[in-house]
Amino acid sequence: MKQIFLFSALIGFAVESNAQSGYWQQAVDYKMEVDVDVKTFKYTGKQELVYSNNSPDTLKKVFFHLYNNAFQPGSEMDIRLQTIKDPDKRMVKVVKDNGVDKNVSRISLLKPEEIGYLNVKNFMQNGASAKITPVGTILEVELAAPIAPHSKTTFTMDFDGQVPVQIRRSGRNSAEGVALSMSQWYPKLAEYDFEGWHADPYIGREFHGVWGNFDVKISIDKKYILGGSGYLQNKNEIGYGYEDEGVEVKIPRKTKKLTWHFLAPKVHDFTWAADKDYIHDKIKGPNGVELHFLYKNKAKWKENWKKMQPKTAELMDFFNKNIGPYPYKQYSVIQGGDGGMEYAMCTLITGERSYGSLVGVTAHEMAHAWFQHVLATNELKHGWMDEGFTSYISDMAMHKVLPAKDGKNPVMDSYENYYHMIKTGREQPQTTHADRFEENMIYSISSYSKGEVFLAQLGYVIGEENLAKTIRKFYADFKFKHPTPNDFKRTAEKVSGMNLDWYLVDWTQTTNTIDYAVKEVKDLGGKTEITLQRIGKMPMPIDVMVTYTDGTKESFYAPLQMMRGEKENPFPGVKRSYIRGWDWAYPTLKFPVERSMSQIAKIEIDPENKMADVDKANNTYPAAVPANSTILKN
Numbered sequence: 001m002k003q004i005f006l007f008s009a010l011i012g013f014a015v016e017s018n019a020q021s022g023y024w025q026q027a028v029d030y031k032m033e034v035d036v037d038v039k040t041f042k043y044t045g046k047q048e049l050v051y052s053n054n055s056p057d058t059l060k061k062v063f064f065h066l067y068n069n070a071f072q073p074g075s076e077m078d079i080r081l082q083t084i085k086d087p088d089k090r091m092v093k094v095v096k097d098n099g100v101d102k103n104v105s106r107i108s109l110l111k112p113e114e115i116g117y118l119n120v121k122n123f124m125q126n127g128a129s130a131k132i133t134p135v136g137t138i139l140e141v142e143l144a145a146p147i148a149p150h151s152k153t154t155f156t157m158d159f160d161g162q163v164p165v166q167i168r169r170s171g172r173n174s175a176e177g178v179a180l181s182m183s184q185w186y187p188k189l190a191e192y193d194f195e196g197w198h199a200d201p202y203i204g205r206e207f208h209g210v211w212g213n214f215d216v217k218i219s220i221d222k223k224y225i226l227g228g229s230g231y232l233q234n235k236n237e238i239g240y241g242y243e244d245e246g247v248e249v250k251i252p253r254k255t256k257k258l259t260w261h262f263l264a265p266k267v268h269d270f271t272w273a274a275d276k277d278y279i280h281d282k283i284k285g286p287n288g289v290e291l292h293f294l295y296k297n298k299a300k301w302k303e304n305w306k307k308m309q310p311k312t313a314e315l316m317d318f319f320n321k322n323i324g325p326y327p328y329k330q331y332s333v334i335q336g337g338d339g340g341m342e343y344a345m346c347t348l349i350t351g352e353r354s355y356g357s358l359v360g361v362t363a364h365e366m367a368h369a370w371f372q373h374v375l376a377t378n379e380l381k382h383g384w385m386d387e388g389f390t391s392y393i394s395d396m397a398m399h400k401v402l403p404a405k406d407g408k409n410p411v412m413d414s415y416e417n418y419y420h421m422i423k424t425g426r427e428q429p430q431t432t433h434a435d436r437f438e439e440n441m442i443y444s445i446s447s448y449s450k451g452e453v454f455l456a457q458l459g460y461v462i463g464e465e466n467l468a469k470t471i472r473k474f475y476a477d478f479k480f481k482h483p484t485p486n487d488f489k490r491t492a493e494k495v496s497g498m499n500l501d502w503y504l505v506d507w508t509q510t511t512n513t514i515d516y517a518v519k520e521v522k523d524l525g526g527k528t529e530i531t532l533q534r535i536g537k538m539p540m541p542i543d544v545m546v547t548y549t550d551g552t553k554e555s556f557y558a559p560l561q562m563m564r565g566e567k568e569n570p571f572p573g574v575k576r577s578y579i580r581g582w583d584w585a586y587p588t589l590k591f592p593v594e595r596s597m598s599q600i601a602k603i604e605i606d607p608e609n610k611m612a613d614v615d616k617a618n619n620t621y622p623a624a625v626p627a628n629s630t631i632l633k634n
Helices: 076-083 299-322 355-375 379-401 412-424 440-462 464-478 485-496 501-509
Strands: 027-037 042-053 059-065 092-097 100-105 117-125 131-135 138-147 151-162 180-182 191-193 196-198 212-221 225-228 257-267 272-275 278-284 290-296 330-335 340-343 346-349 516-523 528-534 542-548 553-558 575-578 588-593 600-605
Touching: 076 100, 117 131, 117 138, 138 151, 212 272, 225 278, 225 290, 225 330, 272 290, 272 330, 278 299, 290 299, 299 330, 299 355, 299 379, 299 464, 330 355, 340 355, 346 355, 355 379, 355 464, 379 412, 379 440, 379 485, 412 440, 440 464, 440 485, 440 501, 464 485, 485 501, 516 600, 528 542, 528 600, 553 588
Parallel strands: 027 212, 290 330, 330 346, 553 575
Antiparallel strands: 027 042, 042 151, 059 138, 092 100, 117 151, 131 138, 180 272, 191 196, 212 257, 225 272, 278 290, 340 346, 516 528, 528 588, 542 553, 542 600
């Protein structure tokens, strides 16, 4: 999901064991048939789910997500909107209360025919009835029989739902007129892993799920055009958009509804969107991937949507090369939802955007296809991994395919957002559960911006080449395995040969900040002694660049002792001198320069500006800006 804050003036899924981390993965195979009434926005369906318990545990209960139930007055999502300091503007309505603007939850205003709901009945396990209890957005199931380790069971159920008025992500009749944005619309089995069940209620954040194969049939008014997860199996029965492939279309004249049949292999959700006025374009992308584009037939949007399509192919090529190969043969960019949100093999984005914004949101959401839908970390617990890593790689991709005219470093906005958060004094650790952040702004900056800085700054710590290798190895080793922060840290350690536990702990589990200073420069008669000071609580290795009055430069490198390693020289052509490793407990470090003080023009800590130092004013000698311009001292 894309959020921007600027605060500066395959069928045949076989479950694999996770050899790298020792984890195992559960597996699901869904078969669903759904009938949609586009006049009432209600639907009925049947689901058959084969569940493979690949865990070492015997399961006596299972849990399903009923996401639609969040869109009802009094739901947890509704109450959260009413109590959080800065509710999502898309989800509130501004009303006058004694002449003062007041935010009112849009969910609280929904009428019975406008709410969302998802009901389950006739739930059976291997033909035997099981007890079900809906609790908000979670369905608790007491099994008819325990599921033994390394065995399978089959669940069947009937369900009916109502598509809510579009408020957040899913829903009907979006602000741009898209009829149906159908994300998280079916009873979805919760994930069970080495940590236990992840049956989190839907309060407004991200999703987590079990990989498997989806076989979905959707019956809907024949005037509607669909796109989403999976590969369409019956093009000859659908017709629209496929005549150019030489498909012989056979649609009975009196048919009022068409049934769209999709197969989606090895995914952890199934999303679709539908509208009568979609334009459906297709182009070939890298490695034979078919790129689909579905957007409203409005003249004011057409030009940008057409122009964006070849850039989408360029973006996919960038991600393939810098993360790893996209594992599916189709990806769809679909107008729908309320902003930008990633789903299996597709994204829903709003379409009324400038060209740059349209390419930018596509870059971000497409990058999620690698980080959220192939790697799939648990975003409720580690949102900074998915959102931060996605922000980093999509910013790098945009810098390549649509570079900014000002030539600005593509990650600098994230650093500025991070500094803004620090200045508020309201930061919470990145390990905070996504639903438990006290402010949406703090959650977003922590996950997106501070998460992006985590990667960018890691390049400073281990070297840019090692960072690039780490990202590719992480994807190769942990695709389809729900990796954790420690898995990424260990990958970086294996690539770089350094110990990095300190970096993961301080950056993600605390709110410690980085602040280093040039404390003192002393003339020793033909030589100069420089004293560095660590002011912030978070330790870092230090690059110092000394510029002499004759124009030459010399870099000095002080690795952090507990890294137990060193990065390659990041300044080719510049003499590099090593300072002894700086033990974290020592607040200062002194080192000599073999020239007199009169020959030194400038001393600068972190000349590449990659370290998230919260007080840049004390990083140089002579001081670049007045000392009282401190951002924050820890």
